[in-house]
Amino acid sequence: MEHKVIDVGDVVIRFAGDSGDGMQLTGTLFADMSAIYGNGLSTFPDYPAEIRAPHGTVSGVSGFQVHIGSSKMNTPGDFCDMLVAMNPAALKANARWLKRTALVLIDTDSFDDANLQKAGFKGNPVEELKIEDRVIVPAAITSLTAESLKDSGLDQKSIAKCKNMFALGMACFIYSRPLDYVYTYLEKKFSKKHPEMIAPNRKVLDDGFNYAANIQAIPNTYSIEPADLPKGLYRNITGNQATAWGLLAASEKSGLPLFCGSYPITPATGILEELAIYKNLGARTVQAEDEIAGICTAIGAAFAGNLAVTTTSGPGLSLKSEALGLAVMTELPLVVVDVQRAGPSTGIPTKTEQTDLNQVLYGRNGECPLAVVAAHSPADCFDAAFNAAKIAVEHMTPVVLLTEGFLGNGSEPWLIPSMSDYPAIVPPYAEGEGPFHPFERDAETLARKWAVPGMKGFEHRVGGLEKNHRGVISSDPENHELMVAERAEKVERIAACIPDLKLDGPAKGKLLVVGWGGTYGHILSAVSELRAEGRDISFAHFDFISPLPKNTAEVFAGFEKILVCELNCGHFANWLRSKMPSCDIRSFGKVQGQPFLVQEITGAIKREL
Amino acid sequence: MATYTAKDFKSDQEVRWCPGCGDHAVLAALTRALANVSGALDIDKERFVVVSGIGCSSRLPYYVDTYGFHSIHGRATPISTGIKVANPDLSVWQACGDGDALAIGGNHFIHAIRRNIDINIILFNNRIYGLTKGQYSPTSKFGTITKTSPYGTVEEPFNPGSLVLGAKGTFFARSLDSELKLNEEIMVAAGLHEGTSVFEVLTNCVIFNDGTHKDISDREVRADRTIVLRHGEKMIFGKNRDKGIMLDGLGLKVVTIGENGITEDDILTHDAHMEHIGIHLMLADMKGPDFPVALGVIRDVKAVTYATAVREQVEAVTAKSRIKCVDDLLRSGATWEVK
Numbered sequence: 001m002e003h004k005v006i007d008v009g010d011v012v013i014r015f016a017g018d019s020g021d022g023m024q025l026t027g028t029l030f031a032d033m034s035a036i037y038g039n040g041l042s043t044f045p046d047y048p049a050e051i052r053a054p055h056g057t058v059s060g061v062s063g064f065q066v067h068i069g070s071s072k073m074n075t076p077g078d079f080c081d082m083l084v085a086m087n088p089a090a091l092k093a094n095a096r097w098l099k100r101t102a103l104v105l106i107d108t109d110s111f112d113d114a115n116l117q118k119a120g121f122k123g124n125p126v127e128e129l130k131i132e133d134r135v136i137v138p139a140a141i142t143s144l145t146a147e148s149l150k151d152s153g154l155d156q157k158s159i160a161k162c163k164n165m166f167a168l169g170m171a172c173f174i175y176s177r178p179l180d181y182v183y184t185y186l187e188k189k190f191s192k193k194h195p196e197m198i199a200p201n202r203k204v205l206d207d208g209f210n211y212a213a214n215i216q217a218i219p220n221t222y223s224i225e226p227a228d229l230p231k232g233l234y235r236n237i238t239g240n241q242a243t244a245w246g247l248l249a250a251s252e253k254s255g256l257p258l259f260c261g262s263y264p265i266t267p268a269t270g271i272l273e274e275l276a277i278y279k280n281l282g283a284r285t286v287q288a289e290d291e292i293a294g295i296c297t298a299i300g301a302a303f304a305g306n307l308a309v310t311t312t313s314g315p316g317l318s319l320k321s322e323a324l325g326l327a328v329m330t331e332l333p334l335v336v337v338d339v340q341r342a343g344p345s346t347g348i349p350t351k352t353e354q355t356d357l358n359q360v361l362y363g364r365n366g367e368c369p370l371a372v373v374a375a376h377s378p379a380d381c382f383d384a385a386f387n388a389a390k391i392a393v394e395h396m397t398p399v400v401l402l403t404e405g406f407l408g409n410g411s412e413p414w415l416i417p418s419m420s421d422y423p424a425i426v427p428p429y430a431e432g433e434g435p436f437h438p439f440e441r442d443a444e445t446l447a448r449k450w451a452v453p454g455m456k457g458f459e460h461r462v463g464g465l466e467k468n469h470r471g472v473i474s475s476d477p478e479n480h481e482l483m484v485a486e487r488a489e490k491v492e493r494i495a496a497c498i499p500d501l502k503l504d505g506p507a508k509g510k511l512l513v514v515g516w517g518g519t520y521g522h523i524l525s526a527v528s529e530l531r532a533e534g535r536d537i538s539f540a541h542f543d544f545i546s547p548l549p550k551n552t553a554e555v556f557a558g559f560e561k562i563l564v565c566e567l568n569c570g571h572f573a574n575w576l577r578s579k580m581p582s583c584d585i586r587s588f589g590k591v592q593g594q595p596f597l598v599q600e601i602t603g604a605i606k607r608e609l
Numbered sequence: 610m611a612t613y614t615a616k617d618f619k620s621d622q623e624v625r626w627c628p629g630c631g632d633h634a635v636l637a638a639l640t641r642a643l644a645n646v647s648g649a650l651d652i653d654k655e656r657f658v659v660v661s662g663i664g665c666s667s668r669l670p671y672y673v674d675t676y677g678f679h680s681i682h683g684r685a686t687p688i689s690t691g692i693k694v695a696n697p698d699l700s701v702w703q704a705c706g707d708g709d710a711l712a713i714g715g716n717h718f719i720h721a722i723r724r725n726i727d728i729n730i731i732l733f734n735n736r737i738y739g740l741t742k743g744q745y746s747p748t749s750k751f752g753t754i755t756k757t758s759p760y761g762t763v764e765e766p767f768n769p770g771s772l773v774l775g776a777k778g779t780f781f782a783r784s785l786d787s788e789l790k791l792n793e794e795i796m797v798a799a800g801l802h803e804g805t806s807v808f809e810v811l812t813n814c815v816i817f818n819d820g821t822h823k824d825i826s827d828r829e830v831r832a833d834r835t836i837v838l839r840h841g842e843k844m845i846f847g848k849n850r851d852k853g854i855m856l857d858g859l860g861l862k863v864v865t866i867g868e869n870g871i872t873e874d875d876i877l878t879h880d881a882h883m884e885h886i887g888i889h890l891m892l893a894d895m896k897g898p899d900f901p902v903a904l905g906v907i908r909d910v911k912a913v914t915y916a917t918a919v920r921e922q923v924e925a926v927t928a929k930s931r932i933k934c935v936d937d938l939l940r941s942g943a944t945w946e947v948k
Contacts, residue, residue: 036945142924181943226947235944249935259695261687279923279940280930284694286919290721293687296680296717300660300691303678304699308691326681371857415947453692453699455678456655461620463679464663472622473671 004220005176010069011224013171016094017086019053019062022164026084026410027064030171033181035236038226039068042521044076044595045409049349050267056110056118061093068175070225074521078597079276082174084167086110086141088119095129103135103218105170107163109142111604118301130149137217139165141208148207156435157378162204169208176223181207230415237414237560239378239407240270243337246385247309248346250280253386254393254425258283260295263316266349267405268339271311291319295336299323300334301405303462305452307389311337315346316358318363324398325364328487330462331448333392333427337385337401342593351593352406354517355573359465360400361546365452367484371399373431374548378407378519379414387498390425395494396447402545404518404567406595430458430562438462438471439483445497446490492547501549505531505538511558511608516542516572519596526601537605545572548579558584563588563608565601611647613654620674631786631812632666632733638789639702639731640673642796646700649801657700660689662714664706665740666733666812683714686721687729690915697916701728702802707748708738710768715747722776724915725804730762731796732769732807735814736821743817757818769809770893770907774886780806781893782906785826786813791837791904798906800879804914825902834897838905840881843873846901853877854900855890862901881909 053060228475251258302308336427451458661667663682670677799806847874852877
């Protein structure tokens, strides 16, 4: 059989296996090497909550999907061109995501009776799953790995751990990936603690590559040319990393030391872990005894003059509610990052959703408004975190930054910006002489002034009790109503300092598709597909949720209908309805713990047209 | 050199505690102590921060003319922690009650102590919830009758001292609200101590728990039922200064000097600096009728403080790292050029 190398615009590859099979690493390596090769890409790690879920079961399958292409990739892709299935359960869990033309690489060694039974197969899995028409590439990956390393002197367990490299090697052959990046990675990972593991991993990788080249089972190989991306220096970045770095950038631009008080929680922990590294940039992190202590240490640090941050996910945010009210009342700058996951309660911790929006907008006692911003892609978490910090400091208010598990763990190539392109962040420090009145406000923004312990002559007290402008406790009815109104108006006036809502498409028409947060890539892809079919649709995506951009009503006025697509039961749609009751706002929601599929959105749009 | 008097630390706010409340005397001792500490450590007034949670005693920050933070129920400790870690040059003082620190804030309390955050916690222990008008607290005695325990409580109280020592606290002291001079002395020692200091003040709530500490605080019995411990001094107490504490096997016993051949030399000398908590725990746990209640600084030992360790780590890593700014960070690790 002749190998043909076919040029393709983009491919979607899903690596799937037991949660101990190293599929997250394999997928990450494949993504990173593709990024360095120059492809556009988007990734989607999809894994169970258990660290080592029951071996061989469908619920224990860990997957990592990579979408690479010759242009910028907006989504990790709905369906895959290749599935690597390390066991029957991985095949079963992912068969539904196969394209008609898909190639399925399976480790035949793991397709024994015991594993077939654990995955719930009675006979031939390919027949049972009705995927006979796909190109099945059987390879005895486990035994080939063992054969490859029989003279390595390694024990059976260590040898078994290398089999993901065999699969990676095969994938690299099929998609014409140069192996150099993996070599460098292996050197770096193992050189300190396990130098003896470098050579075996490298050998298995090479053997996998050569095996794929030699067997006659693979009809074609594919080439995905580098994307025509804007010139410059790039790196791959996950959303959680970008969030942490955006906060560090805000610390540098404001001259305020960064303080992060947090409690570990999936999927937000990565931000705390990342910040804990960068002590060299002045970041202080406290791993608190609980979520409440996390936010309260941050509030203390804000009072003491730091750029204060706490990071969490939905259940943690619930615990922080009372303290968030304290931050609203004391009017201290605070960034709260909520990496949303499927709820309620513990929900599905490793799966993505946008179901915390109502909690963030409404979930506190009293009249308690605060600013809410959202990130729309993994790399955008950098700008979103920077913006959140800038708003918090300059407007003296807590700001909630909403990201999602999908963004936090997902990654994309990022054109590295220069810090000189970012604006300064100017803390509104108290100045002058005379008694300091902590709740007197700036005429324009209504932000109060910030007096930090150590500043002579500005001694004052803040707290959860209502106060008057002078900072004296007051239960005067008129004063309370005035302060409530001023705190709300302060948040509203942030709108003057944020960019207008960008409209993609004509300013007038039948339908405006609206999204917020991590659904951006999927909605953009859906809208682009439908436009290619000749349909006239406009699209607007919100990075600022509260307050809304000041031109929102004006943009909406040009359309007969607005369709809000979000991963919840209509939180943002309701928020928009409450702000613009005369608009015809429809909702398309999904709550499966999974991102949208592009085809789901195109379907929803077509139904509205 | 900072030279202040107690008056400089008094704010112009009207003090709103009930007449006769024990908190008034604690506030008086605190303003004196702060003036004293500011001189001893050369800290200007604007570098003092007073933090509190919720409860009667938590009104205290309004009455002290420093930076102040009256926070939410139980959370004074993490707020103090954040302030101290953010700026280790501040002198942080915290006022909290028995409900605030040991019930709703119990978790934060033990963890601050475990971390040895350099904050000064004044624990006002009146064994009752005062601001919510009289419910039992985690320090109420077994059987205490209150609005929420009309037939008496059926739970054992915490002894704050053993809680602090169990968490490997580096400083614990105890006193009575009315002991103005002793309280000032303890607060100064707490202020000079590096690490978490916990000072339990047994306060009287005239409205909801009047006389709860009467069995040791009454003038007629105080000398016989309490002992003031001072480092390096003999553990002697009593109206006639003739009673003392001795080791008795694995425990302690009260003896009378002059009886059974016992002389002052046989009496234990208090060592607040001893690292092992054993004897401090026995002293903190002493109660009537067999023992006097220990007052004064029971424990004061040296250990690395959290904020200092954090600052040192920041400095050490900064000195070593090649990443000096965010631009360096963004360009670190694996990158590639699109030409």
